[in-house]
Amino acid sequence: MKANVIVHKDFALSAIDDRIYSSFLEHLGRAIYTGIYEPGHPTADADGFRGDVIDLVRAINTPYVRYPGGNFVSAYNWEDGIGPREDRPTRLDLAWKTRDNNAVGVNEFVDWCKKAGTNPMLAINLGSRGLDAARNFVEYCNHPGGSYWSDLRRKHGWADPHNVKLWCLGNEMDGPWQVGHKTADEYGRLANETAKALRLFDRSLELIVCGSSNSDMPTYPQWEATVLEHTYDSVDHISLHMYFANVEHDTLGYLAKAEKLDRYIGTIAGVIDFIKAKKRSKRNVTISFDEWNVWYHSREADKKILEGDVWPDEPHLLEDIYNFEDVLQVGGILNTFIRRADRVKIACIAQLVNVIAPIMTEKGGPAWKQTIYYPFLYASLYGRGTALNAVVDGPTYDSAFGDDIPYLDLSAVRSTAGDALTFFVVNRHLTDSLDLSASLQGFAGARVVEHIQMTHPDLRAVNTAANPDNVAPKTVSGTIVEDGTLKSKLPPLSYNVIRLA
Numbered sequence: 001m002k003a004n005v006i007v008h009k010d011f012a013l014s015a016i017d018d019r020i021y022s023s024f025l026e027h028l029g030r031a032i033y034t035g036i037y038e039p040g041h042p043t044a045d046a047d048g049f050r051g052d053v054i055d056l057v058r059a060i061n062t063p064y065v066r067y068p069g070g071n072f073v074s075a076y077n078w079e080d081g082i083g084p085r086e087d088r089p090t091r092l093d094l095a096w097k098t099r100d101n102n103a104v105g106v107n108e109f110v111d112w113c114k115k116a117g118t119n120p121m122l123a124i125n126l127g128s129r130g131l132d133a134a135r136n137f138v139e140y141c142n143h144p145g146g147s148y149w150s151d152l153r154r155k156h157g158w159a160d161p162h163n164v165k166l167w168c169l170g171n172e173m174d175g176p177w178q179v180g181h182k183t184a185d186e187y188g189r190l191a192n193e194t195a196k197a198l199r200l201f202d203r204s205l206e207l208i209v210c211g212s213s214n215s216d217m218p219t220y221p222q223w224e225a226t227v228l229e230h231t232y233d234s235v236d237h238i239s240l241h242m243y244f245a246n247v248e249h250d251t252l253g254y255l256a257k258a259e260k261l262d263r264y265i266g267t268i269a270g271v272i273d274f275i276k277a278k279k280r281s282k283r284n285v286t287i288s289f290d291e292w293n294v295w296y297h298s299r300e301a302d303k304k305i306l307e308g309d310v311w312p313d314e315p316h317l318l319e320d321i322y323n324f325e326d327v328l329q330v331g332g333i334l335n336t337f338i339r340r341a342d343r344v345k346i347a348c349i350a351q352l353v354n355v356i357a358p359i360m361t362e363k364g365g366p367a368w369k370q371t372i373y374y375p376f377l378y379a380s381l382y383g384r385g386t387a388l389n390a391v392v393d394g395p396t397y398d399s400a401f402g403d404d405i406p407y408l409d410l411s412a413v414r415s416t417a418g419d420a421l422t423f424f425v426v427n428r429h430l431t432d433s434l435d436l437s438a439s440l441q442g443f444a445g446a447r448v449v450e451h452i453q454m455t456h457p458d459l460r461a462v463n464t465a466a467n468p469d470n471v472a473p474k475t476v477s478g479t480i481v482e483d484g485t486l487k488s489k490l491p492p493l494s495y496n497v498i499r500l501a
């Protein structure tokens, strides 16, 4: 099998917003408790944050972390998480059937972000609460002092404002499972009035309104059109979510779902353009894809907790153990975000630690990298700069989702300084290697710096605490540039990062 690619240094799709490498931590299962926060753990610092987890998070350089939910936020009282710990209430979380003693709240989370080299992206409860709680929350976080809420923050020990820029106006408000679920008109009006109030406080905030929970929702994509009719002039981004599964054990069909993601983004870009034209607006609303990942491995196990009445603390919920096949899927998802960098300005892998996450921990024990840690790491490290318009001519296949799915899934990124070019490439073919030939136009003298590759004889292979390096990248040789053409042989079912400079 052969695939030909042409890239030109100046044929750009779009600048890539670094925020597409953001992530998400929810008060859910063991994401916070025994994930990032575990006083008494051998690596914990004076604030109780696990140092081993901070090291793994720092390494992936994720610019923003969304918090505190997710479904959790729709019945969350942010005030429960502030002030002296001994006065904080223990609450029942309706979304995840869990008890939460609120040992971590917004101030601790902001502290953790600083230690982990990232920034907070906060979600507001527009399910059980509304505009008033939202405006108080923003004032508590961002006002320097001299008002009731800002002085309360200062009294709690945080003299400087947190200056949180990104605010999500609720979570998945189209979903009947959401506490305080609303129709598009109900939500659109509430989101617009909340956005207006927050802008009266600070015009420079970036506000994210809820789009659909996924593209199979019965209200999709009318939901986006109605919500944007209400909010177009007062928000910056519309949020989308998508999770991927391979319950059928159909690898080619599974990997084709990255194309479904592409269509989802394209459809919502069209809805945005439609409302923009209707409103005769100059404003460009963009997409915040603030929940995405593979999620299916743990669904059966979770039923016991979610359907019971036990209300455990820090339960093992949504602890998907990722396999090698998921590396290929995550690589394809990230390629899609890079190719759609003109419309997607924020994306959050959901989530970051323990809960459908690239990082796993054991209580009192080690932290380790799941298989999907690696494609996220490399995209975040080398996928910054400008997405190039790579033209790909190669073989395709038909799937249940759609036809003409390319076996070669590729994105090309020119570094910000312009002197480096990186290809992220997945060969989706089950059995055949792919001879890649890429004409490098405008990259005179480019040579291969490194070819990082992930392959494994077993698609179901996973990393565990006992065997954390079972699925890991390696550097391979044989990839060359000859007469301005990159040549490489990509093994079947492989994930590749080819770095040139």
Ligand code: AHR
Pocket (backbone or CB within 6 Å): 026, 069, 070, 071, 072, 171, 172, 213, 291, 350, 351
């Ligand atoms: O990330 C897990 C859950 O998925 C989130 O809480 C929710 O927003 C989505 O349905």
